[in-house]
Amino acid sequence: MRGLRWPGSAVLLPLFQLIALCSLCLLLLPLQGQAKIERTLCDVCGRVWDDSPARMRARVDLGHNHSRTLYACCPFCMLERMEDYKDRNIGTLQIVLHKEHKENAASMLVAERSWFLIGIEGDEEKNAEPYVAAFRNKKAAEEGQKKLGGEAIDWETLLGRVRKLTDDFEPRAPKDYPPLRPGRSAD
Numbered sequence: 001m002r003g004l005r006w007p008g009s010a011v012l013l014p015l016f017q018l019i020a021l022c023s024l025c026l027l028l029l030p031l032q033g034q035a036k037i038e039r040t041l042c043d044v045c046g047r048v049w050d051d052s053p054a055r056m057r058a059r060v061d062l063g064h065n066h067s068r069t070l071y072a073c074c075p076f077c078m079l080e081r082m083e084d085y086k087d088r089n090i091g092t093l094q095i096v097l098h099k100e101h102k103e104n105a106a107s108m109l110v111a112e113r114s115w116f117l118i119g120i121e122g123d124e125e126k127n128a129e130p131y132v133a134a135f136r137n138k139k140a141a142e143e144g145q146k147k148l149g150g151e152a153i154d155w156e157t158l159l160g161r162v163r164k165l166t167d168d169f170e171p172r173a174p175k176d177y178p179p180l181r182p183g184r185s186a187d
């Protein structure tokens, strides 16, 4: 009966190296899963745009078949941002439907056809004052008012109120603008 023979080091060494390599790969796998999540930020104040309760966006035509999307955490920042492109053709202003604002694929309403509650309780972490919630129509805004409070107004009225605030705002003072972080999607 022949005894079992250990394979020689010529076989064992590459085998150990292979095992070591596989172990290393397994260790690294979870790191790949932690790839950085790209979050869209407000162009003006740098707050996270993705879940802001009154986030807005608009496409601006830059000419020569180029365009970019403006991202603002709220109407205040959007009006500030639009100043940068006042000589350009800015497309439809969109604002998130308030009741879906926590969803990734939340409905975006055409701002000028929407109704709003202004002066609701807000969150300074997520957007700038005045705190606003957008609804599909007047009836829905009045319904939302029972829970959120505030005043129900149309887009023109909201625009007038926010424009007055942005006009009073110290224009373009660098200290008021946190540096824009990289990684913002600019499609």
Ligand SMILES: [Zn+2]
Pocket: 042, 043, 044, 045, 046, 047, 072, 073, 074, 077, 127, 128
């Ligand atoms: Zn902002």
